[in-house]
Amino acid sequence: MKHKVVIGFRLPDDVEREFSARLDARFVDGAWPRRDATALAALLYGCGGIVVTPPIHADEWLFEHLPASVRVVGTYSVGLDHVDLVAAKKHGIAVVNTPDVLTDAVAETALLLLLGAARRATESIALIRSGQWQGWTPRQIIGQSLAGRTLGIYGMGRIGRGIAARARAFGMTIAYHNTRRLAPALEEGAAYYDTPEALLPVCDALVLACPLTAATRGFLNAGRIALMKPTAIVVNIARGDVVVDDDLIAALKEGRLFAAGLDVFSGEPRLDARYYDFPNLFILPHIGSSTIEARLAMGRAVIDGVIAVLDGGNPGE
Numbered sequence: 652m653k654h655k656v657v658i659g660f661r662l663p664d665d666v667e668r669e670f671s672a673r674l675d676a677r678f679v680d681g682a683w684p685r686r687d688a689t690a691l692a693a694l695l696y697g698c699g700g701i702v703v704t705p706p707i708h709a710d711e712w713l714f715e716h717l718p719a720s721v722r723v724v725g726t727y728s729v730g731l732d733h734v735d736l737v738a739a740k741k742h743g744i745a746v747v748n749t750p751d752v753l754t755d756a757v758a759e760t761a762l763l764l765l766l767g768a769a770r771r772a773t774e775s776i777a778l779i780r781s782g783q784w785q786g787w788t789p790r791q792i793i794g795q796s797l798a799g800r801t802l803g804i805y806g807m808g809r810i811g812r813g814i815a816a817r818a819r820a821f822g823m824t825i826a827y828h829n830t831r832r833l834a835p836a837l838e839e840g841a842a843y844y845d846t847p848e849a850l851l852p853v854c855d856a857l858v859l860a861c862p863l864t865a866a867t868r869g870f871l872n873a874g875r876i877a878l879m880k881p882t883a884i885v886v887n888i889a890r891g892d893v894v895v896d897d898d899l900i901a902a903l904k905e906g907r908l909f910a911a912g913l914d915v916f917s918g919e920p921r922l923d924a925r926y927y928d929f930p931n932l933f934i935l936p937h938i939g940s941s942t943i944e945a946r947l948a949m950g951r952a953v954i955d956g957v958i959a960v961l962d963g964g965n966p967g968e
């Protein structure tokens with residue numbers, strides 16, 4: 652018999668088909684019942700698992716109100732910042748996520764942001780779409796090349812290393828900070844800086860690729876931006892709250908950075924309106940893992956993890 656699982660959002664058709672082939676899957680097509688115990692109980696009646704995604708916070712309240720039948724919470728994401736792991740443990744509920752399978756997609760998005768910011772894509776697109784372009788001139792929209800520059804990576808997990816591999820192909824030198832120094836085989840020649848303060852001054856571009864934790868929340872603030880070159884680029888593919896928006900906005904406004912590329916921002920989906928003012932901001936709506944390959948693989952990872960728990964094994968076994 653298939654395990655009954657509620658998925659809190661719609662997925663691409665092929666992914667929903669895979670869920671339905673292996674689970675008794677019900678997809679919520681509308682709002683998730685936030686803080687509504689009666690609606691939640693009705694939705695999850697008889698369920699063994701639920702699947703959330705970053706906009707659905709699996710917080711203490713949710714864990715407290717899950718029916719006793721629920722033994723696993725899957726999240727259709729690598730990020731776990733929206734899941735209260737302490738509450739999950741307290742309530743004896745397993746958590747599974749989707750590491751590994753979206754590394755390529757997110758690393759590719761980081762390069763898209765880096766190139767978009769360095770080559771002034773926002774201004775270029777606006778100009779060509781305005782119908783006002785007067786033709787090529789040697790002075791038009793001059794950007795920066797990535798080749799020969801140093802890319803600093805803050806957070807050298809799988810995604811950070813995926814970004815490093817791609818940036819090397821563009822001729823960049825890699826520097827990084829991570830909570831732990833990597834083994835030489837994983838470093839692949841990248842220079843390790845044991846503090847962010849040591850890393851920031853050498854960066855021509857900085858990519859934030861860390862998880863959002865208590866330690867990384869608000870990491871990129873005015874003090875740290877002041878350590879960076881005024882010609883530097885900041886890219887965020889991690890979580891919006893790793894950056895202090897007020898400080899990044901002030902730096903862009905005062906020309907203390909060349910440009911920024913953001914796939915994530917605080918308070919998603921509502922972008923701080925001041926960001927719209929900056930032609931040197933290349934911004935995307937959190938599409939880091941949005942490839943069909945990653946979406947399918949994320950689905951399989953969640954399905955496997957949920958079934959492993961409900962069959963009585965451990966996720967990943």
Ligand code: DGY
Binds near residue numbers: 705727728731
């Ligand atoms: C992830 O998997 O964490 C992506 O950012 C989607 O939220």
